[in-house]
Amino acid sequence: MSSKPTIIYTKTDEAPALATYSLLPIVEAFTRSSGIAVETRDISLAGRIIATFSDSLPEAQRIGDELGYLGKLCQEPTTNIIKLPNISASVPQLKAAVAELQSQGYALPDYPENPQTDAEKEIKARYAKVMGSAVNPVLREGNSDRRAPKAVKDYAKKHPHSMGKWFADSKTRVGTMGGKGDFFSNEKSVTVPAATDVKIEFIGADGTSKVLKESTPLKAGEIIDGTFLSKAALVDFLAGQIAEAKADNVLFSLHMKATMMKVSDPIIFGRAVEVFFKDLITKHAATLKELNVDFRNGFGDLVGKLDKLPAEKKAEIEADIQAAYTSGPALSMVNSDKGITNLHVPSDVIVDASMPAMIRAGGKVWDAQGKTGDTLAVIPDSSYAGVYQAVIDFCKAQGALDPKTMGSVPNVGLMAQAAEEYGSHNKTFEIPGKGTVKVTDSSGSVLFSHEVEQGDIWRACQTKDAPVQDWVKLAVNRARATGVPAIFWLDKARAHDAQIIAKVETYLKDHDTSGLDIRILAPAEACTFSLERIVKGEDTISVTGNVLRDYLTDLFPILEVGTSAKMLSIVPLMNGGGLFETGAGGSAPKHVQQFLEENYLRWDSLGEFFALAASLEHLSETFKTAKAKVLADTLDTATGKFLEFDRSPGRKLGTIDNRGSHFYLAFYWAQALAAQTGDAELQAQFKPIAEELTASEDKIVEELLAVQGKAIDIGGYFKPCDTQASAALRPSATLNAILAKV
Numbered sequence: 001m002s003s004k005p006t007i008i009y010t011k012t013d014e015a016p017a018l019a020t021y022s023l024l025p026i027v028e029a030f031t032r033s034s035g036i037a038v039e040t041r042d043i044s045l046a047g048r049i050i051a052t053f054s055d056s057l058p059e060a061q062r063i064g065d066e067l068g069y070l071g072k073l074c075q076e077p078t079t080n081i082i083k084l085p086n087i088s089a090s091v092p093q094l095k096a097a098v099a100e101l102q103s104q105g106y107a108l109p110d111y112p113e114n115p116q117t118d119a120e121k122e123i124k125a126r127y128a129k130v131m132g133s134a135v136n137p138v139l140r141e142g143n144s145d146r147r148a149p150k151a152v153k154d155y156a157k158k159h160p161h162s163m164g165k166w167f168a169d170s171k172t173r174v175g176t177m178g179g180k181g182d183f184f185s186n187e188k189s190v191t192v193p194a195a196t197d198v199k200i201e202f203i204g205a206d207g208t209s210k211v212l213k214e215s216t217p218l219k220a221g222e223i224i225d226g227t228f229l230s231k232a233a234l235v236d237f238l239a240g241q242i243a244e245a246k247a248d249n250v251l252f253s254l255h256m257k258a259t260m261m262k263v264s265d266p267i268i269f270g271r272a273v274e275v276f277f278k279d280l281i282t283k284h285a286a287t288l289k290e291l292n293v294d295f296r297n298g299f300g301d302l303v304g305k306l307d308k309l310p311a312e313k314k315a316e317i318e319a320d321i322q323a324a325y326t327s328g329p330a331l332s333m334v335n336s337d338k339g340i341t342n343l344h345v346p347s348d349v350i351v352d353a354s355m356p357a358m359i360r361a362g363g364k365v366w367d368a369q370g371k372t373g374d375t376l377a378v379i380p381d382s383s384y385a386g387v388y389q390a391v392i393d394f395c396k397a398q399g400a401l402d403p404k405t406m407g408s409v410p411n412v413g414l415m416a417q418a419a420e421e422y423g424s425h426n427k428t429f430e431i432p433g434k435g436t437v438k439v440t441d442s443s444g445s446v447l448f449s450h451e452v453e454q455g456d457i458w459r460a461c462q463t464k465d466a467p468v469q470d471w472v473k474l475a476v477n478r479a480r481a482t483g484v485p486a487i488f489w490l491d492k493a494r495a496h497d498a499q500i501i502a503k504v505e506t507y508l509k510d511h512d513t514s515g516l517d518i519r520i521l522a523p524a525e526a527c528t529f530s531l532e533r534i535v536k537g538e539d540t541i542s543v544t545g546n547v548l549r550d551y552l553t554d555l556f557p558i559l560e561v562g563t564s565a566k567m568l569s570i571v572p573l574m575n576g577g578g579l580f581e582t583g584a585g586g587s588a589p590k591h592v593q594q595f596l597e598e599n600y601l602r603w604d605s606l607g608e609f610f611a612l613a614a615s616l617e618h619l620s621e622t623f624k625t626a627k628a629k630v631l632a633d634t635l636d637t638a639t640g641k642f643l644e645f646d647r648s649p650g651r652k653l654g655t656i657d658n659r660g661s662h663f664y665l666a667f668y669w670a671q672a673l674a675a676q677t678g679d680a681e682l683q684a685q686f687k688p689i690a691e692e693l694t695a696s697e698d699k700i701v702e703e704l705l706a707v708q709g710k711a712i713d714i715g716g717y718f719k720p721c722d723t724q725a726s727a728a729l730r731p732s733a734t735l736n737a738i739l740a741k742v
């Protein structure tokens, strides 16, 4: 526990990590005199890999388990963490990161795709721990409050982002299994009255039993559910969707969350690849086996291995790939120029960001020629797919939403303690054969069981009671603070939701809800209800489980304000600390590519600015420091000015980029500190700084613009060289000199 007011600023990946090289020195400079320590902790993918293998690396290369450390810290009342987005790595990303670190001299083992020995199995298990969404569930010891700040909504109304047109005859739609053999339809759920420990077991049709997971402790009042997705039903469904897309002449696109759902979704993704390329795979089965191709890593896994084949064989397979593209429906593209399709890499298209981007574009995705077209957006499980169909139906009927006039849908999300599906990785299994999965409590009674077949994906999810209570409280507080209706997006026809609804109805009674409009509606219905209000300029709080929290906090922000980067994203930790996430989106890999090619960083740090203000505010309350409050208030003023004068990075070369936007934040923040009278010391300290920044504005902007337009090397993608990266992201000598004086 920290006795000095401390902000922990996380070092992550890709665009947010690049932005940090520029922004962090400003944060440090502005907070130092107020007795606030700013500590950084490396939770990047590279950092996590190194930490995991530190025992076999030389002393100088080691990194401690900073993520584990932060996880513990999240239980402490004085904790204050600013968490930037990080990579949730798929296998292809993990392999690329390992290769880069090896090239930098880290003697890391290769990722064993097919571990044979115990040693290889142990290596794979270690890598499995850093893969996928390995960070967020560790830190999220609280529920989530994500919303667009008023200043951001006002900005969007004044400067609306582009929106594609929607037409009533759009062929775009969602394809989902709709209750035939999917997770939704097979779900069983119970609330345990007393603490217990459950065993998950598979009993084969031949009577042999295999323990899938020996122990899963449950607290009193905890909800546990189990469900499975049938392989046969999935394969059938996918084949049908592929045929439908072809017949309707629309682009086939698949939208999964293979990063966060790191066990189930790569399997589903792999099945889609297998169904799409069925003939090719059957014909070349022996070669694919030889090459050790794993379609869970996407179709790119085969493409990347073709060079290992003799020229003739390679040409034959390439011709068959072309034949598959010709005979199937057109595939939606990630990068038309490079021939990267939607089925190439499981982490290229991630449902929370991909569906909103498509909807914002008028229901369009890219085709192989670089043109846009309608799509059959396939989301196999039907638990949440209906929400996107509801938005599509609404836009088809009413036209695109209008950022100039639309209201807002903020979110209160159940997230704490790895709630629901997002905590299910260690309880997800690919079923080895025909049989039964049984979940038994410590007294030996069977909580539920499922009849399954080989290849089905079975999973269990947990939801603890205390987080549900906290979530209900947060929802009531937000409804009270805003006077806006709060809708629980829960479906009484779904097994898990029925258990949650019972708790919500109980815990709402703990609060004064008089005069509040609080309702429970099934997700698609809740969505339509919110959309009917949003077009009238009205706000509606969405109170959702963990998955819809994730989906909706990209969906509505992207439609309302153009990007989820501008969100205020607070996680009040259940033990009193604060976790301040920046924005609600990801680490924008496309932005790094542009930065390396043109020394232009398009990342918008507004999310960081809002997180910092909220973090300072929290610090002022926890440590009763008036200076932190002054810093928070003046930062608020500064972000207001920042928006008023439109200082966000442009999209193109020649305008200020991320670094320029940071300069302007410092500029307005220093001016606000100089103008306030609440703290004379801060006023006196920042008056000359503000003057100097004002006098040097043109020079600094010129220095920042001068470097743009040329390729730049920062010594690494996953682990840039700090010296090179810092020099690249801080190219204004004038600004650096002024900051050094603060």
Ligand SMILES: NC(=O)C1=CN([C@@H]2O[C@H](COP(=O)(O)OP(=O)(O)OC[C@H]3O[C@@H](n4cnc5c(N)ncnc54)[C@H](OP(=O)(O)O)[C@@H]3O)[C@@H](O)[C@H]2O)C=CC1
Binding pocket: 084, 085, 086, 087, 088, 089, 136, 259, 347, 348, 349, 350, 353, 354, 563, 564, 565, 583, 584, 585, 586, 587, 588, 589, 590, 591, 602, 603, 604, 605
């Ligand atoms: N909290 C976290 O740690 C999260 C991490 N991730 C991880 O991020 C990676 C990429 O995920 P992906 O689904 O592609 O989503 P991203 O949110 O990274 O990217 C989607 C698009 O959003 C826009 N965008 C996002 N952030 C900003 C920003 N600050 N400024 C300007 N534009 C922004 C850009 O689009 P445009 O071109 O339209 O402007 C970007 O290309 C994955 O590894 C994923 O796991 C994802 C979500 C959350």
Ligand SMILES: O=C(O)CCC(=O)C(=O)O
Binding pocket: 088, 132, 133, 134, 136, 137, 259, 260, 352, 549, 550, 553, 584, 585
């Ligand atoms: O942890 C992840 O992989 C993604 C998190 C995410 O998308 C979110 O919280 O919105």
Ligand SMILES: [Mg+2]
Binding pocket: 352, 550, 551, 553, 554, 584, 585
């Ligand atoms: Mg998300």
